[in-house]
Amino acid sequence: MRETPSTKLPFFSELPAFFSRLESQNRIRTLDPPSGLDFCSNDYLGLSSHxxxxxxxxxxxxxxxxxxxxxxxxxxxxxxxxxxxxxxxxxxxxxxxxxxxxxxxxxxxxxxxxxxxxxxxxxxxxxxxxxxxxxxxxxxxxxxxxxxxxxxxxxxxxxxxxxxxxxxxxxxxxxxxxxxxxxxxxxxxxxxxxxxxxxxxxxxxxxxxxxxxxxxxxxxxxxxxxxxxxxxxxxxxxxxxxxxxxxxxxxxxxxxxxxxxxxxxxxxxxxxxxxxxxxxxxxxGMEAERRRLQENSDFFRSSLQSFGKDTGNSSSQIVPILLESEANALELSSKLNSHGFQAKAIRPPTVDISRIRVSLNSKITKEELEKFIQVVREN
Ligand SMILES: Cc1ncc(COP(=O)(O)O)c(C=O)c1O
Missing domain, CATH: 3.40.640.10 (Type I PLP-dependent aspartate aminotransferase-like (Major domain))
Known part of the structure; x- marks a missing residue:
C-alpha cells in the first residue's frame, strides 16, 4: 500500500471521540479472516497453500x-x-x-x-x-x-x-x-x-x-x-x-x-x-501459471472496460476498478462479498481515487472471473 498521510494519534482521553469520527466515516476496520474467493491477496501464484x-x-x-x-x-x-x-x-x-x-x-x-x-x-x-x-x-x-x-x-x-x-x-x-x-x-x-x-x-x-x-x-x-x-x-x-x-x-x-x-x-x-x-x-518453473495469470488479467481488464469501467493504467495482475466515490467502493465491495468474492475497497488517503483493488492469482478460473465481472456489471 502506498504511503498514507498518517492520522495523528490523539491523546488517550480523546480516543473515544477519534474512534467515533472514524466510525462515522466508515473507517473502523474489522479484521476479517479470509472468506470467499480470494480477489485481494498478494498470493499471486497460490503458493502459500501449496x-x-x-x-x-x-x-x-x-x-x-x-x-x-x-x-x-x-x-x-x-x-x-x-x-x-x-x-x-x-x-x-x-x-x-x-x-x-x-x-x-x-x-x-x-x-x-x-x-x-x-x-x-x-x-x-x-x-x-x-x-x-x-x-x-x-x-x-x-x-x-x-x-x-x-x-x-x-x-x-x-x-x-x-x-x-x-x-x-x-x-x-x-x-x-x-x-x-x-x-x-x-x-x-x-x-x-x-x-x-x-x-x-x-x-x-x-x-x-x-x-x-x-x-x-x-x-x-x-x-x-x-x-x-x-x-x-x-x-x-x-x-x-x-x-x-x-x-x-x-x-x-x-x-x-x-x-x-x-x-x-x-x-x-x-x-x-x-x-x-x-x-x-x-x-x-511456473511459466504456465505466469502466462495464464497475465492472460486472465488481460481478459479481466478488457471485459471491465467493455462496459465502461476505468482500470487506470494497469498492465499486471493488479487491476483497480476506479470508482466515483468512497460510498461506491464500499457498496461494490459488499456486493461482491455477498456473491462470495473477497475484494476490498481502498479509499483516500491511501489512494487518490477510491477503488476496488483487485489482485488476481493463478488459481482463479475463467468461470470465476466471468462471475465476478457479471456482479460488477450488474452493480
Ligand atoms: C511495494 C511494496 N513494497 C514493500 C512491501 C512490504 O513488503 P512485506 O509485505 O514483505 O513487508 C509491500 C507490501 O505491502 C509493497 O506493496
Missing amino acids: PKLIESLKQGIDLYGAGSGASRLVRGHRTVFEELEVLFSDWVQAEDSLFFANGYAANLGSISCIADPSYILFCDRKNHASLMDGVRLSGGKKVYYKHSDLNDLEQLLQKYSGSKNKMIVTETVFSMDGDKTDLAGLLYLKEKYGALLYLDEAHAIGLFGKDGAGISLEENISEPSNIDFRMSTLGKALGLEGALISTSKDARKYLLHSARTFVFSTAPMPAIAYAGITSVHMVK
Whole structure:
C-alpha cells in the first residue's frame, strides 16, 4: 500500500471521540479472516497453500528448530540464509543479496543507511510507505516526481545536477494501480545523471521477466547488475515472508553491518529461508501459471472496460476498478462479498481515487472471473 498521510494519534482521553469520527466515516476496520474467493491477496501464484511449500517449511522446522535466537550478527546466522542468498542472486542476476525479515524492514533499513543528509532522493509520487519511511529516516532531501513521469524526473535531475549524491527510488509494478515503471528509461536517466537506482520488485518478483525473476530481467533490460539495489519480497508471489536486497558484494557487506533493521533484529526463522529455497525453485518453473495469470488479467481488464469501467493504467495482475466515490467502493465491495468474492475497497488517503483493488492469482478460473465481472456489471 502506498504511503498514507498518517492520522495523528490523539491523546488517550480523546480516543473515544477519534474512534467515533472514524466510525462515522466508515473507517473502523474489522479484521476479517479470509472468506470467499480470494480477489485481494498478494498470493499471486497460490503458493502459500501449496502442499510442497508447506512440507518444505515443516522440514525446515525439523532441521533448524523454531526461532533463530538472535540477530545474524550475534548467534542467529545459519548457512541456510546464505544458501538462499546465493540462489536468489543467481536467479535475479545480481552479485549478491541480503535476507531481511520482510519487505518493509528491507526497504526501511536499506534506504535509511544507503542515503544520508547529503543525498537527493527522487521518489515516484506513488511509492510504498516502506520506501518513503526509509527515505525520511535517511535524512536526505526527498524530491517527488509525478507518478511514472520520466520527463518530470529528468527535469528534477537537471535541477539538482550539481548534487553529488543522488538516488532514484521506485516500485516496478505499483501496488495500488498495477502499472509498470519504464525501467529502460530509468536506467538511461540514472546513467546520464550519475544517480543510484533503488527498485522495489515486491509485486513483480515471481511474475515478470526471465523465469519470473522480476521486471529487471525483462528482455529489453540488457544489464540487470547495473541496477544498484533491488528489493524482492517472499511475502507475495513466493508464498512466504521475508525479503532480499540484491546488490553488489560490497554493498551487501555494507548493509549487513549498517542496516539497522538487519543488525538490531532477531534473524528470521531459518525454516523460512529453507522454504524460500524451495519456493524459488518452484517459481522458476511456473511459466504456465505466469502466462495464464497475465492472460486472465488481460481478459479481466478488457471485459471491465467493455462496459465502461476505468482500470487506470494497469498492465499486471493488479487491476483497480476506479470508482466515483468512497460510498461506491464500499457498496461494490459488499456486493461482491455477498456473491462470495473477497475484494476490498481502498479509499483516500491511501489512494487518490477510491477503488476496488483487485489482485488476481493463478488459481482463479475463467468461470470465476466471468462471475465476478457479471456482479460488477450488474452493480
Ligand atoms: C511495494 C511494496 N513494497 C514493500 C512491501 C512490504 O513488503 P512485506 O509485505 O514483505 O513487508 C509491500 C507490501 O505491502 C509493497 O506493496
